[in-house]
Amino acid sequence: MLSPAAIADQSLAPASAASATLAFPDGLVGCQDWKNFVLLTEDEEDLPVACLQSLDQPLVRLLVTDPRLIDATYTVPLSDDDRASLDVGPAEDTALYCTLTIGADGFITANLLGPLVINPRTRRGRQLVLTDSGYSARHPVAQLQGE
């Protein structure tokens, strides 16, 4: 596993106070080996995007954003089972991220079908699948500028 120090020479810095590992005990859907990450942000700048760096596989880096910045009405209904598996109480909040993908044509899409839901207290998360929600795994977001 990479240590956070091993990636410190890159231009991105661990998000302050959030540099501890985020654990997805089941991995991501179809990528069961992607279990441990750190969230990296651009140093000294507030951006709407962060980088989820795998500690298991150095080349696995995912750009993530808060899906509510893409669709203000976006909500993730957590079932009792979801809450139990994340150890989230009925009144507790969760952190919510979705991955962003840059297509070959430079068009950015967001995976709103499979959000990453994290319990900020335990720093454990799961990728939920919003079956029958109508959300897409390739929700169109924006064209990369200068493409």
Place this chain on the structure above:
Amino acid sequence: MLVLSRKAEQSLMLGPDITLTVLAIDGDRVKLGIRAPRSVSVLRQELYDQLQQANTAAVTSPADLRRVAAALHARRPDAASSLTVATTPES
């Protein structure tokens, strides 16, 4: 692949704690009931494939972060531009 025949309302055990029950058969549709521990993820194969594809396709270079951030900002300059790093335990 193991092939078994079941009638409506009959079940299969997959290991000691997963039960798969044929609830109803209607033409070419079979309604299945699944009883499994919470830790077992149950997904339609199409959705699993779709998510796996999306996760794999999302792997990128950190160098793209700024460009993607700029595109998001240009799309909704009015929206809160910074990502709340909500993974910090509240004190």
